[in-house]
Amino acid sequence: MKKLSHILSAVFSPLLVPTYGMILVSYLTIMAIVPRGFLWLAIGVVFLITCIIPVTGILALYKTGVIKDAALNERTERTAPYILTVLCYLGAGLFLYRAGLPLWIDMFFAGGALAAVVNIIVNRWWKISAHGAAMGGLVALMFRMMTSGYAIFNLEIWVSAAIIATGLVMTARVYLGRHTLMQVLAGCANGFICVWLLSMI
Numbered sequence: 041m042k043k044l045s046h047i048l049s050a051v052f053s054p055l056l057v058p059t060y061g062m063i064l065v066s067y068l069t070i071m072a073i074v075p076r077g078f079l080w081l082a083i084g085v086v087f088l089i090t091c092i093i094p095v096t097g098i099l100a101l102y103k104t105g106v107i108k109d110a111a112l113n114e115r116t117e118r119t120a121p122y123i124l125t126v127l128c129y130l131g132a133g134l135f136l137y138r139a140g141l142p143l144w145i146d147m148f149f150a151g152g153a154l155a156a157v158v159n160i161i162v163n164r165w166w167k168i169s170a171h172g173a174a175m176g177g178l179v180a181l182m183f184r185m186m187t188s189g190y191a192i193f194n195l196e197i198w199v200s201a202a203i204i205a206t207g208l209v210m211t212a213r214v215y216l217g218r219h220t221l222m223q224v225l226a227g228c229a230n231g232f233i234c235v236w237l238l239s240m241i
Contacts, residue, residue, distance in 0.1 A: 045212035052209045054125070054174035058090040058132060058152060059083060061181050065145055068198065069190040082139060089132040090125075090149075097124045113218060115167040122160045122170075129153035144188070144239045148181050151235030158230050169219045172227025173234075175206035180235035 065071055066079040098121050102110040107117040133149030155173045162168040182202045186195040210224035219227075 041215065045215045048209050048212040049171060049216065049218075052171065052175060052205065053091075054170045055091040055094050057174040057178050058129065058149060059087045061148055061178055062086045062145075064182070064198070065148075065185070068193055068195060069185055070192060071141070071145070072192055078139075082136060082141070085135055086132050089135065090128050094121070094125050094128050097121065112170075115163050118163050118170075119160055122156050122163070126153045126156045126160075129156065142190075143241060144184065144190070147238040147241050148177070148184075148235055151180070151238035152177050152231070154238060155231045155234040158234065159227070162226075162230075167219060167223055168230065169210070169213055169224040169227030171209050171213050172206075172219070172224040173231035175202075175209050176228035176231030176233075177235040178202055178231075179206055179228075180232040181239065184236065184239045 062083050066074075066083060071079065098107070098110060098112070101107045101120060106120060108114065109117060112118050112121055129149045129152045133146040133153070136149070137143070137146045152174070155177055156170070159168050159170055159173055179199070179202045182195060182199045185191045186199055206228060210228060213219045213224050214221055
């Protein structure tokens with residue numbers, strides 16, 4: 041169970057979820073009419089900006105001694121890495137905006153950035169879950185796709201899968217002792233609300 045929890049935490053890292061969201065948008069919505077080459081370029085750039093750059097930055101902070109735990113398990117060490125993540129999320133949204141993608145897609149990344157800002161503030165007093173926020177944001181994106189007419193398929197199964205995955209990830213974080221139940225629930229609510237509200241713009 042412990043190994044499975046580590047796998048779930050890694051596969052659904054907050055630094056990978058934006059890329060998953062972009063892949064889902066590319067294949068399940070009206071964006072599917074866009075040439076595949078452009079979509080995969082966009083997915084690749086999103087992966088670079090929201091995953092590779094933050095990972096590199098976090099490792100640099102770890103190597104230079106700014107943070108003592110590269111996994112960011114210490115609440116007090118999360119501020120600098122989270123600020124970097126916010127900037128990367130905003131950078132990805134700006135790239136997609138300049139590439140001409142619909143605003144609701146850009147706002148998915150803006151919502152993720154806002155959720156990270158809320159996490160930064162809350163983490164000064166209480167360890168709120170970043171994994172929960174990322175998964176909550178992904179679920180909000182799926183609901184937005186389904187309820188706003190952007191989807192080209194029936195998304196009920198996809199939404200159900202996203203909800204189940206969110207539950208599994210939050211359970212894994214609690215099982216590993218990284219968070220309490222309230223911390224993962226609060227993180228999930230934060231991510232969902234931020235993405236849902238901003239994607240309405």
